[in-house]
Amino acid sequence: MSKSYAKTTNEIEARAGFFSQPKAVWAIVFASIISFMGLGLVDPILPAIAEQLHASKSQVSLLFTSYNAVTGVAMLITGVISSRIGVKKTLLTGISLIVIFSVLGGLSGSIGQIVGFRGGWGLGNALFIATALSAIVGLSTAGTAKAIILYEAALGVGISVGPLLGGELGSISWRGPFFGVGVLMALAFILIIFMLPSIPKPKVRSTLADPFKALKYPALLTLGITALLYNFGFFTLMAYSPYVMNLDEHGLGYVFFGWGMLLAITSVFIAPRLQKRMTTVSSISMMLAFFTIDLIIMGIGTVNHSPKTVIICVIVAGIFLGINNTLITTAVMQAAPVERSIASAAYSFLRFLGGALSPWLAGKLSEWYYPETPFYFGALMVFLGIVTMVVRRRHLTHIDEAGVQH
Known part of the structure; x- marks a missing residue:
């Protein structure tokens, strides 16, 4: 009976299209796009903030x-909070804080x-983002893999549209x-209220120790170090x-728009195909190798x-x-x-x-040494990420096997 049910479930997931999602999923996706827009919105106004507030590059980089x-x-406490107040309230709390502090940022004088x-x-x-990912995966009717692609697509669209909007608004004022x-x-807050149903709280409440315990699994630790x-x-x-551009x-907005669009398109259409042709670990290592070369050329x-x-x-790096x-x-969802x-x-x-470390350090390296130094240092760190994947590859074997089965 259980095998028959599992088979039926897999068939439903296989038939479910990428866009066949409940309204609640689309509400979270929309909010995610806006949330990720917040990361790229400030890119076009960094030089303007430095000039108008008389700040150095390293000081402005502290925004990141x-x-x-x-x-x-705060990621360490997201599970503790969401398991106690529920997914919907956690999302709304996160959105509320973003609204409050983004407006306060616009009113700042230093x-x-x-x-x-x-x-x-x-x-x-x-x-918001930690809860949004698990909520999209949990509510999606198209399976975990497609749900993650949808989340990454939201990231890409948000990061691409953010600089474009930031460039337009920033040309009026950096605020x-x-x-x-x-x-x-605020609009996303309203959508979540009306479109997201109440999701049952987990039976077991998370503790502050749970994320640290999870890092004891070698595969998850390897991926975390690589990402760092x-x-x-x-x-x-x-x-x-x-x-340095x-x-x-306006110009910076268009550049990062192109970068973000390539990021969104490749995350949705190219990544799944590449994963089928190569192992997950090999695919990640290859992309990081290309990114390393790209950073060196920037230098x-x-x-x-x-x-x-x-x-x-910069634009090509989006790929x-x-x-x-x-x-x-x-891979993270399958790691532990x-x-x-x-x-x-x-x-x-x-x-x-x-x-957190890299934006400030990039500004300092350019002040201590040469304008190109941050790119070379960034390339070195990405290369060390590849080394981490290769040296600890034995811990990621089950992820490769899961990718082949998928």
Whole structure:
């Protein structure tokens, strides 16, 4: 009976299309797009903030550092909170905090205030994104793999549209993007209230120790360390490259729009096909290798005073990062025999630590050494991520096998 039921379930999942999702899933996806827009919205206004608030590159980069640091640490408590107040209330709490702190950021009068409010924004972001991923996977009728692709697509669309909107609003005032996020997330709040049903709380409540216990599983720890390392390259691109492209707010918005669109398209259409042709681990390693080369070329372009080279490399990087994000998120969901939300929290904790350190360090490296140094350092860290995958590959065998079966 159980085999027949499992077979029927698998057949239903196989027939379910990518877009055949409940309304609740689409409500979360829409909110996720806006949430991820918040990450890219500030990209086009980084030089403007530095100029108008008389701040250095490393000081402005703290907008990413405070955001990612708080997000990473707060990931450890997302399971504790959601298992006690429920998924819907956790999502709404996260959205509320994003609205409040994004508006406060827009009202700020100094770089220190913006950095502080971005930290509060990061708390709301942590509560939202960790819960959103597990909610989309749990509510989806198309299976785990397609649900993750949908989540990564939301990430890509949000990151691509964010800079475009940020460039338009930022051309009016650097405060515009902050207010824009507040308005859009308020709309997402309303959608979640009316479209997301109450999801039963888990029978077993999570504890603060659960994410750390999850990292005892070698596969999850390996993926977390890899993500920590490649995020040095990711956020060097996000937080530092705007300073060497010599573009205004509109131009930066268009560049990151192109980058994000490629990220979204490849995460949805290319990543699943590549996973079928190659093993998951090999696919991730290959994408990270391409990204390493891409960062090195950005460094060379900076040395040669060629903004066009950096612009092209930033856009092309969307291909490698889009594929990699989908593959590594799918791998995380299969890495350890723990709840998806706990696995996501443990992995995200390590991932965002890399995102917290790299923007500030990129700014400092350019001040201490040369303008191209951050790109070379980012490339080195991404390469070390590949080494981590290769050296610890034996711990990821079951993920490769799961990918083949899928």
